[in-house]
Amino acid sequence: MEINLKEVSVVFSYTKDQRFKALNEISFSFKQGETVALMGPTGSGKSTLLRVIAGLLKPTSGQLNVRGDLKSVVLSIQEPHRGFFAATVREEVEFGPENLGLSHSEVKARAKWALTAVELPVEKWEVSPFLLSGGEQRRVALASVLAMKPQVLLLDEPTIGLDGPGKQTLINLLIKFKQEIGISLLISSHDPDFLFSLTRRVILLDKGKLQMDSTWGGLVKKHRELETMGLELPLLLRVLLRLKEKGAPVSPEQDQELKAREELRKLMKKEPKGDGNF
Numbered sequence: 001m002e003i004n005l006k007e008v009s010v011v012f013s014y015t016k017d018q019r020f021k022a023l024n025e026i027s028f029s030f031k032q033g034e035t036v037a038l039m040g041p042t043g044s045g046k047s048t049l050l051r052v053i054a055g056l057l058k059p060t061s062g063q064l065n066v067r068g069d070l071k072s073v074v075l076s077i078q079e080p081h082r083g084f085f086a087a088t089v090r091e092e093v094e095f096g097p098e099n100l101g102l103s104h105s106e107v108k109a110r111a112k113w114a115l116t117a118v119e120l121p122v123e124k125w126e127v128s129p130f131l132l133s134g135g136e137q138r139r140v141a142l143a144s145v146l147a148m149k150p151q152v153l154l155l156d157e158p159t160i161g162l163d164g165p166g167k168q169t170l171i172n173l174l175i176k177f178k179q180e181i182g183i184s185l186l187i188s189s190h191d192p193d194f195l196f197s198l199t200r201r202v203i204l205l206d207k208g209k210l211q212m213d214s215t216w217g218g219l220v221k222k223h224r225e226l227e228t229m230g231l232e233l234p235l236l237l238r239v240l241l242r243l244k245e246k247g248a249p250v251s252p253e254q255d256q257e258l259k260a261r262e263e264l265r266k267l268m269k270k271e272p273k274g275d276g277n278f
């Protein structure tokens with residue numbers, strides 16, 4: 001499964017002569033098995049881009065090419081409660097697999113598997129999804145898309161409504177799904193630490209334009225540009241950058257969270273030199 005975007009633009013028309021270019025000639029491709037972060041300030045076009053890739057919004061110009069089955073590209077929307085319609089959580093999760101034309105027993109099995117995988121307590125399966133907490137609704141939304149066993153999963157702000165442990169559970173779940181079902185992920189978020197735990201590649205949007213398609217290490221090199229957009233690097237990279245500015249022998253251009261942690265650990269093992277006042 002490969003997704004290619006070539007000069008994709010989306011123009012919204014408010015009135016006859018008032019238009020707004022939400023996406024401006026976006027080009028990039030996205031390969032099977034990749035995990036990519038999508039960052040950008042509010043209103044930069046992240047959700048619009050995900051809707052285009054999911055096939056829910058037609059570009060005004062440019063091309064979207066999906067090599068593979070478009071049905072296997074699934075979007076979990078930014079505000080999951082807006083998408084709920086079923087009477088119970090279980091029915092909500094069954095809807096996707098049902099729509100794929102799977103057998104009754106397979107639909108039931110998928111819903112059970114997905115709700116168990118997102119660790120939603122069984123006593124919540126037969127209640128209305130609207131009665132759940134924000135974090136629980138997130139889990140139901142995630143179960144609904146996972147139950148379809150997509151090849152490409154597009155997640156729009158998946159950490160909204162999650163607390164610290166909830167975020168960690170989501171990270172672990174996504175890592176597991178990547179390993180188990182080889183899912184490709186494109187994740188939009190305002191939480192750089194969450195994104196850094198899962199990805200090496202970052203796509204940065206600003207005012208509808210693709211400003212950077214880089215690794216986290218590449219983003220470190222352009223951290224001043226990032227700041228002018230009001231965006232931040234992950235905390236670990238900010239710490240490494242600050243340490244380097246103060247003369248510590250570290251390289252902050254790390255593409256992976258694990259490597260960044262190692263870099264910090266290496267420094268801790270070193271004998272303190274000078275005044276040690278980083």
Ligand SMILES: Nc1ncnc2c1ncn2[C@@H]1O[C@H](COP(=O)(O)OP(=O)(O)OP(=O)(O)O)[C@@H](O)[C@H]1O
Nearest residue numbers: 012020022040041042043044045046047048049078
């Ligand atoms: N259906 C629509 N009709 C008109 N304008 C729209 C529509 N959808 C989005 N827009 C406009 O397009 C711009 C980009 O919106 P989008 O939701 O893609 O931003 P975003 O990067 O996801 O922002 P956020 O971080 O706040 O979620 C916004 O200015 C928004 O008002």
Ligand SMILES: [Mg+2]
Nearest residue numbers: 046047078156
């Ligand atoms: Mg959005």
